[in-house]
Amino acid sequence: MMRAADPQVDLGARDRILREATRLFARHGYEGTSLRMIAEAVGMQKGSLVYHFETKEKIHGAVLDGLVARWKDVLPQIVLAAASGENRFERVIAECTGFFLADPNRARLLVRESLDHPEELAARVSEQLAPWLDLVAGTIREGQKRKEIYRDVDPLAYVWQVVLMTLSSVALSDMTPGLFGGGEKRDGVADRMARELVRIARASLFTHPTVR
């Protein structure tokens, strides 16, 4: 309480804690990350973490809040990309994959959270995801009326499957090189996966590939 004297120091410390906690929770999970590990990564003592965040659980909550906040930052851009005319499809997909590729720990964190606390995450995320899901689903239905999109597409299920491909191909990217034969570079594999994801999403949606 009463930390108004030098807020910049506090903010810096809080952010450094959250950055390292995000990385560690993503890598080792909530149970696999101890306060000591976080403190060591930040460069302070375990007890000092409790000065900034009272409990480990509150650090975890703040990490998830930060992830949602960053998603809210890009959401307007995605909505914009979805609304404007040129290359809507590619740009929406690029915005979404870019969000997770910019920091793969976001994908790892979301997948872990989906396994550890499914309902809590669904509740937390659905309000942030709802407008986006509705928008895309609505656009798909319009396309179906215009016969530009296959009529047997299940809009909601389609979007969610594409999201799952995006999430998991980034979150599990550490495993893919071993499966593609050792000969290939890591980035090369990630590139191939990203390209194939776009191709699958596109080819399974549009009745005519060149229609956008």
Added chain:
Amino acid sequence: MMRAADPQVDLGARDRILREATRLFARHGYEGTSLRMIAEAVGMQKGSLVYHFETKEKIHGAVLDGLVARWKDVLPQIVLAAASGENRFERVIAECTGFFLADPNRARLLVRESLDHPEELAARVSEQLAPWLDLVAGTIREGQKRKEIYRDVDPLAYVWQVVLMTLSSVALSDMTPGLFGGGEKRDGVADRMARELVRIARASLFTHPTVR
């Protein structure tokens, strides 16, 4: 040592331990599962677990071995489905999704392991997955020569993206109901996801939907 007196009892105990350990590791992860939790679920004391498996790590290893063993059981059927003529595509997909739907903990365990120990899992799984990946990739290339399959499909990346959809849509199924609006039943959502997965996989592969 020297447990030949009544192997049936030991086998039963080992299996009961592995069954509960599989469930708990899948639900709470390796770090989130204690020996006490496993012992309590099985109905014995913590120390007794160490009589059957020396360490927690060896229990974990045996759980993964069991998963691989069960995969090896269905692999022949998958290869058979892929080789025979009628409805090859649907049957291969059905065999794979069926494997994970029969016990969603298999999918959860694999996703967790991909996050916790990516390289170890890749090494462990690739030998079991390699013949299958090569088979499917080869079939795709044949189809491409016959112009039945889109020429811009990246066979390996395609198969892996479909595997990721299968895995993640089962492993993260606890989260989906909340995203589909509360009105729908759990099984209904799982059904829609499974159907859309097959549709996406099919529509993004074949140049003409009716060709098989």
Added chain:
DNA sequence: CCTACCGATCGGTAGG
């Protein structure tokens, strides 16, 4: 297969 016990580490508190 159980009981009793080990040192180490956990998340968190108290006081400065």
Added chain:
DNA sequence: CCTACCGATCGGTAGG
């Protein structure tokens, strides 16, 4: 933000 400390629980051992 640090030091010192708390009870609880961890994985594992010893002996029966």
